[in-house]
Amino acid sequence: MDEQTGYRGGIADMRRRLCRAWIFSGLALLAAMASAQDGAGPSYEDILRGFEDPERWLTYSGDYSGKRHSPLTQIDRDNVAELRPVWTFQTGTTTRGRGFETTPLLDDGVLYVTGSNNYAWAIDARTGRSFWSYRRNLPNDLTYGASAPVNRGFGMLGNRLFMVTLDAHLMAFDRRSGDVLWERELADYQLGYAATLAPLVLDDKVIVGISGGEYQTRGFIDAFDPVSGERIWRFNTIPGPGEAGSETWPDDPAILAAGGGGTWMNGSYDPDLNLIYWGVGNPNPDYYDENRPGDNLYTNSIVALDANNGELRWHYQFTPHDVNDWDANQVPVLADIEWRGEPRRVLLWGNRNGFFYVLDRVTGEFLLGEPFTATTWAREIGADGRPIILNDGSQGCLPDPWGGTNFYPPSFYPGLDLFILTARETCATYVPEEPANTRGQSNFGGTVFIDAEQGSGALRALDIHSGDLVWEFTYPSPTFGGVMTTAAGLAFAGDHEGNFMAFDVENGENLWHYQTGSRIWGAAAITYMLDGLQYVLIPSGTTLTAFALRAP
Amino acid sequence: MVCSLWHLIRCSGFEVDQADQLAGPKKKQTRANRNKNKIIVTLQGLATNSALLLALTVFSGLLQAQAINPLENDPRAARAGGSLFRAQCATCHGADARGISTIDAPDLTLMWVQGSRNDSEVFTIIRDGIAGSIMPPHGFTDTEVWMLVSYLRSVAVTGTMEPIGGDVERGASLFAEQCARCHRLDGVGGSLGPDLSGITARRSIDALLNALREPSANIARRYKPVTLVTASGETVQGTIKSEDAFSIQIMDSEQALRAFMKADLRQLNKDVASLMPEFSAAILSDAEVNDVLSYLQAER
Known part of the structure; x- marks a missing residue:
């Protein structure tokens, strides 16, 4: 085009060009209107921008890093005591035991929420009133999905929502109507598979994992095309015969094919490195290990996969040869920090085995591993990154199978470099027993006696450079609530007794609490702005409660 | 089916x-x-x-x-x-x-x-x-x-089905004297301790005898003892019904349901001794215990 080179024609030419400009801008306007009517929805670039748009929460942790740290500051340490509920949403379902573990997604004033037993809703973020609801007709012979009938949230891209199901499917919905666009089977649920996590959505892929490591299953991470629903790649968490890692198992294809290694919590993503970080669960059977000598890779590990093809770049195994069901199914937290005087891209991890880890997320190099619980198992990770085991269970109790922490989200507070998580102190005795090894039946391989008298919980803030405890707030029972922090110096957390609370992130002082009426179990808060008002939202039981400083 | x-x-x-x-x-x-x-x-x-x-x-x-x-x-x-x-x-x-x-x-x-x-x-x-x-x-x-x-x-927990064979009438008066203030039987009595209706069918004679002789050895959830001192200096004893990080819900020794914010309390002590008194053989002989249990069984 010559427009850039300067004036060359007369008035007529100028008119022509002006006219053309009008037409162009008119077309652009029409296109914009069409797209608004079309409601194109959030793009991959929008998800990449994470917290930049305060009126959105587009992926499980708010951004790809897993920090669950919002920049919002309207609610701060001085006014948080005035926080009050502004609406509640109740599912109207009667699920007992395990309710909401979901993180709602927010776009354009609408919350997209999944519930237990594969219910889902679109809700007005200002009033809590629903636009549509969905319930999946689940088969009545669910396996793993019957014992943990939960869901942790949608993934979203454009006008599509993605949800996994208890009968091990991935579904795509139209976000405006709740209509099902397509569904794909991940694995045969009758063998023990199920799916509960929030899909991780990239520009051209929906990444999901699988539950069922308590059954004779083989874990995997799958990438699907968001539009066609075709599977693009699969990474198996248990190697096949002869593949790298198979040397850490007995030379028996049947054992490898049922090695467990669930991937039931969503991972995080580094767009610069194009790496997906994902945690892998226990080997099968959980407690009985006679038939599986070796480290049992890649169980109880973090794997870093090339997003393009699912190929393994590196791995680190937190608990080699696990016999305590200490799944490494936690949210990987990605942070760019100064480490020992050098800028470093790290991965922070509070593990179910009671240790806090810092790894280099480019190479997988082990940088730090320190305990964050009082219970004894190993008290040290050797320089080679392997735990030095002090108590294999023969010298009194160990952390219970629910772990020193679990899948519920922690939060990273930049600047203070604090890793804030909910810790569980427990005492359990493991009694392994050879299981029946029946396909489609749970296969724990023993039992666990938990001493109910010796249990407590705490919200703990760890210095990521040393793993040292900076502060804690104790709870009367082992707790399963997640954490969110905001740049106003606040940490929001939930407890087993149903309290939703705000803490001063610098010293752990409790600044506000509200009794929601049901335990906060596996869920963490989100926050967003609408009409100039900051909301904080927490799921508990079968209720979502929204809080703000005044009525909307 | x-x-x-x-x-x-x-x-x-x-x-x-x-x-x-x-x-x-x-x-x-x-x-x-x-x-x-x-x-x-x-x-x-x-x-x-x-x-x-x-x-x-x-x-x-x-x-x-x-x-x-x-x-x-x-x-x-x-x-x-x-x-x-x-x-x-x-x-x-x-x-x-x-x-x-x-x-x-x-x-x-x-x-x-x-x-x-x-x-x-x-x-x-x-x-x-x-x-x-x-x-x-x-x-x-x-x-x-x-x-x-x-x-x-x-x-399954099982108790005694055969007749215990004590003096039911004496058991009834002992129960009224010693137990009924805190324990309910067929709708009559107190609430500080567990309801004893049908208890002989659920617990063995030995277990019941132990519960009388050494009540603090094994205290059931919801009957754990607590002593607290309020802001005004009142000392309150009771059993913990529930508790969270900020509050505690109890039944006090007068059998009133009361709740306190922990931050308002001067003291909060979780006791090891049950509110149930120890009934030694000097207070209640084995024969008398047998009578009480017979009464409990007869009332069922």
Whole structure:
């Protein structure tokens, strides 16, 4: 085009060009209107921008890093005591035991929420009133999905929502109507598979994992095309015969094919490195290990996969040869920090085995591993990154199978470099027993006696450079609530007794609490702005409660 | 739905086929497979036995047959059921079937005495689950469900059914004097301690005697003792009904339900001694205890 080179024609030419400009801008306007009517929805670039748009929460942790740290500051340490509920949403379902573990997604004033037993809703973020609801007709012979009938949230891209199901499917919905666009089977649920996590959505892929490591299953991470629903790649968490890692198992294809290694919590993503970080669960059977000598890779590990093809770049195994069901199914937290005087891209991890880890997320190099619980198992990770085991269970109790922490989200507070998580102190005795090894039946391989008298919980803030405890707030029972922090110096957390609370992130002082009426179990808060008002939202039981400083 | 003769024969047939198949010469005998074989063979034996047993029962009354556990008299059933229980049920209900209170999984050892359920109802719950709850239906064969019923029967809390044989009248006056302030019997009495209606059917004589002699040795949840001092200086004793990080809910020794914010309290001490006094033999002789228990049994 010559427009850039300067004036060359007369008035007529100028008119022509002006006219053309009008037409162009008119077309652009029409296109914009069409797209608004079309409601194109959030793009991959929008998800990449994470917290930049305060009126959105587009992926499980708010951004790809897993920090669950919002920049919002309207609610701060001085006014948080005035926080009050502004609406509640109740599912109207009667699920007992395990309710909401979901993180709602927010776009354009609408919350997209999944519930237990594969219910889902679109809700007005200002009033809590629903636009549509969905319930999946689940088969009545669910396996793993019957014992943990939960869901942790949608993934979203454009006008599509993605949800996994208890009968091990991935579904795509139209976000405006709740209509099902397509569904794909991940694995045969009758063998023990199920799916509960929030899909991780990239520009051209929906990444999901699988539950069922308590059954004779083989874990995997799958990438699907968001539009066609075709599977693009699969990474198996248990190697096949002869593949790298198979040397850490007995030379028996049947054992490898049922090695467990669930991937039931969503991972995080580094767009610069194009790496997906994902945690892998226990080997099968959980407690009985006679038939599986070796480290049992890649169980109880973090794997870093090339997003393009699912190929393994590196791995680190937190608990080699696990016999305590200490799944490494936690949210990987990605942070760019100064480490020992050098800028470093790290991965922070509070593990179910009671240790806090810092790894280099480019190479997988082990940088730090320190305990964050009082219970004894190993008290040290050797320089080679392997735990030095002090108590294999023969010298009194160990952390219970629910772990020193679990899948519920922690939060990273930049600047203070604090890793804030909910810790569980427990005492359990493991009694392994050879299981029946029946396909489609749970296969724990023993039992666990938990001493109910010796249990407590705490919200703990760890210095990521040393793993040292900076502060804690104790709870009367082992707790399963997640954490969110905001740049106003606040940490929001939930407890087993149903309290939703705000803490001063610098010293752990409790600044506000509200009794929601049901335990906060596996869920963490989100926050967003609408009409100039900051909301904080927490799921508990079968209720979502929204809080703000005044009525909307 | 309950197990019928037809179901059972079908079950046992199925298991036999399975066992034959596995025992075939072409099958690679991994350790896992060998073990599976062992279990299946046990199942087969049980199923055959039970089919015979049921066949006999059928003659004595076709209608009642459905409510009776066909494996009731087979000691191996409870053992096999125990293995199944530990593999399939213990995650929620605990390795000892006594439930896990923090996840609302009920104590199954109390199933018969509390819900006064019969075997066939327990069978139905295991197989079909409880609608609207997290207890799912299970894909066990009917024989396996009956094994689980047998196991649960074997660990069920049981008390005394035979007459205790003390002086009921003296027991009644002792109860009114010593116990009724805190314990309720058939709707009459206090609430500081547990309701004792029907207690002799749920607890052994020894257990009840121990509870009287050493009440602090084993204090049940919801009866844990506490002493607290309020902001105004009042000292309050009671039992903890619930508690969170900020508040505590108790029944005080005057049997009033009271709640306190922890931050407002001067002191909060979780005591080790139960609010139930120790009834030594000097206060209540073995014979007198026997009379009280006889009264409790008679009132049932």
